[in-house]
Amino acid sequence: MLASPRQPSYAPTPYSFTPTLSLSATINLDQEVKLSETAGERDLYDSLAEIYSIIITLDGLEKAYIKDSIPEAEYTEICSRLLKQYKSNLNDETVAREFVDLETFKREWGIECPRATERLRVNLPATIADPSNSHPSTSTPQASFAGTAPSQxxxxxxxxxxxxxxxxxxxxxxxxxxxxxxxxxxxxxxxxxxxxxxxxxxxxxxxxxxxxxxxxxxxxxxxxxxxxxxxxxxxxxxxxxxxxxxxxx
Known part of the structure; x- marks a missing residue:
């Protein structure tokens, strides 16, 4: 009795393909890829990266404040510093021209960050923009229960x-x-x-x-x-x- 032919371990294709072991890269894989050619371009990309990180950090800070995970004084200090850094980066005309505006920047880099967007629009920490709404959990329970405003x-x-x-x-x-x-x-x-x-x-x-x-x-x-x-x-x-x-x- 004749033995059945051995089945191939891969699906046959209508095209013939002969693999080669002599593969070679067209670039030096050990060489660092540079995103910029000049010092000016490098400074521009550094500033845009800084703005990106500020937006992400500010959004996280706003979430922490809403959850009452950070003291008001610390929130105010950090938020004020981030807002100043954001403005400082955009004072450069080249950076501002590449940035265009916040909504354009967010679309280009695929980020949402609604809380940071609102904070940048107001350009003030929440504790300053609306101090009467700061951390309702810190108000006096007895006063709230009695229907009177807590004393300041x-x-x-x-x-x-x-x-x-x-x-x-x-x-x-x-x-x-x-x-x-x-x-x-x-x-x-x-x-x-x-x-x-x-x-x-x-x-x-x-x-x-x-x-x-x-x-x-x-x-x-x-x-x-x-x-x-x-x-x-x-x-x-x-x-x-x-x-x-x-x-x-």
């Missing part, structure tokens, strides 16, 4: 004086036609921080301060407010100043 620590005279001076300084800057983002945004950011040091209560006009901070943050550094916008801002800040003073009574 009394501010010092120097804190009240600083907040008042910052309001006056900002309004004077508007009167002097200092209307560019790089002139107004730092003053307004310092103003809201000094106000928060005095009170975490909401007052008439406080939301306007945050709204203008976000609005200014979306402008280019050298961009200026128009005459109508400047008058609207001055009116809103006058109202906020009066609302702040009423909280001191």
């Amino acid at each position: 620590p009394s501010a010092s005279g120097s804190q009240i004086l600083l907040a008042t001076e910052n309001f006056i300084t900002f309004l004077d800057a508007l009167k002097l036609n200092m209307l560019s983002k790089d002139a107004l945004h730092p003053l307004l950011a310092e103003l809201i921080q000094s106000v928060n040091a005095v009170t975490d209560r909401d007052f008439e006009g406080r939301a306007k301060i945050i709204s203008w901070l976000i609005r200014l943050n979306g402008m280019r550094a050298q961009e200026e407010l128009g005459e109508g916008e400047a008058r609207e801002l001055s009116f809103d800040m006058e109202g906020a100043y009066q609302g702040f003073k009423r909280t001191l009574n």
